[in-house]
Amino acid sequence: MGRLSEAISRFKKGQDGIDEDFSSFVGESNNIQEKKRREGWISPDYLKSPHVYLDPGVVAENRCLVYLDNVPEMESYRVLRTQIMQRTQGSGGNTIMVTSALPGEGKTLTAINLAFTFAREFQQTVLLVDGDLKKQDIHKCLGYDSERGLAEYLADSAPLPELIKWPGIEKITIISGGRPFPASAELLGSPRMRDLVSELKSRYPERYIIFDAPPVLVGADALAFAPLVDYVVVVVQAGKTSMDEVNKALEFLPGGKILGFTLNRCERPL
Numbered sequence: 001m002g003r004l005s006e007a008i009s010r011f012k013k014g015q016d017g018i019d020e021d022f023s024s025f026v027g028e029s030n031n032i033q034e035k036k037r038r039e040g041w042i043s044p045d046y047l048k049s050p051h052v053y054l055d056p057g058v059v060a061e062n063r064c065l066v067y068l069d070n071v072p073e074m075e076s077y078r079v080l081r082t083q084i085m086q087r088t089q090g091s092g093g094n095t096i097m098v099t100s101a102l103p104g105e106g107k108t109l110t111a112i113n114l115a116f117t118f119a120r121e122f123q124q125t126v127l128l129v130d131g132d133l134k135k136q137d138i139h140k141c142l143g144y145d146s147e148r149g150l151a152e153y154l155a156d157s158a159p160l161p162e163l164i165k166w167p168g169i170e171k172i173t174i175i176s177g178g179r180p181f182p183a184s185a186e187l188l189g190s191p192r193m194r195d196l197v198s199e200l201k202s203r204y205p206e207r208y209i210i211f212d213a214p215p216v217l218v219g220a221d222a223l224a225f226a227p228l229v230d231y232v233v234v235v236v237q238a239g240k241t242s243m244d245e246v247n248k249a250l251e252f253l254p255g256g257k258i259l260g261f262t263l264n265r266c267e268r269p270l
């Protein structure tokens with residue numbers, strides 16, 4: 001916790017530190033970029049994507065910090081990413097839904113930090129999608145305004161290229177939220193959503209697509225959406241979610257798609 005507080009206060013001190021840390025992703029010299037390219041580092045050109053700017057204070061407050069170097073949680077997310085890659089590579093599957101049994105267990109935080117961690121992987125790019133249409137928290141956690149997202153694409157036919165935003169961090173793009181959408185289970189299970197997932201899935205083979213999803217035991221959204229993705233990661237809040245609740249959630253999810261569990265808010269490393 002000490003190291004985390006230090007990282008957060010370092011982060012909050014102002015733009016200077018942030019710019020330094022950001023430089024591992026953006027604003028690198030041509031020489032470094034050329035070296036990375038030679039080594040096989042995949043670095044798409046996001047100049048055409050609409051930009052959003054993360055608010056460092058809000059990002060730190062919400063612990064979405066693992067795009068920075070030397071953040072204590074980074075190693076845990078690296079382990080999670082590596083396990084996911086080992087279990088998925090060669091399978092043709094690259095769409096992952098992050099869910100949990102109950103509200104507030106850390107799904108959005110996990111989805112964001114996992115996406116940042118994938119973006120740090122040599123040959124991987126990542127698209128993070130806010131699929132929790134009732135809440136749409138990703139842009140709030142990252143501190144930027146977002147008026148249109150997945151719901152607007154599905155319900156209002158908003159053009160997809162306008163919704164895929166680049167947050168200034170190499171190798172990651174985000175479809176964040178729009179207005180909260182009450183009839184979200186119908187949208188998430190719709191043929192248009194199915195078509196979108198298969199379009200996103202096949203467009204870039206090196207890209208993982210991570211969906212932040214609602215909880216399983218509250219509403220039908222996660223159940224409606226699970227059949228469309230290749231894999232499911234289940235977040236479990238340590239000391240809060242009971243085994244009964246986890247088991248009940250598992251009964252609703254397609255067993256073959258469950259990649260594993262991630263224990264959030266664990267007091268000490270396992």
Ligand SMILES: Nc1ncnc2c1ncn2[C@@H]1O[C@H](COP(=O)(O)OP(=O)(O)OP(=O)(O)O)[C@@H](O)[C@H]1O
Pocket residue numbers: 061062063100102103104105106107108109110132135137214215264265266
């Ligand atoms: N490991 C953690 N340490 C400290 N705070 C955490 C941790 N994980 C989550 N939180 C905090 O708990 C709250 C809920 O987290 P988050 O929004 O990620 O959960 P969620 O499962 O997406 O919730 P919801 O079901 O409402 O969408 C947030 O304020 C978040 O910052």
Ligand SMILES: [Mg+2]
Pocket residue numbers: 107108109132135137212
């Ligand atoms: Mg959430």
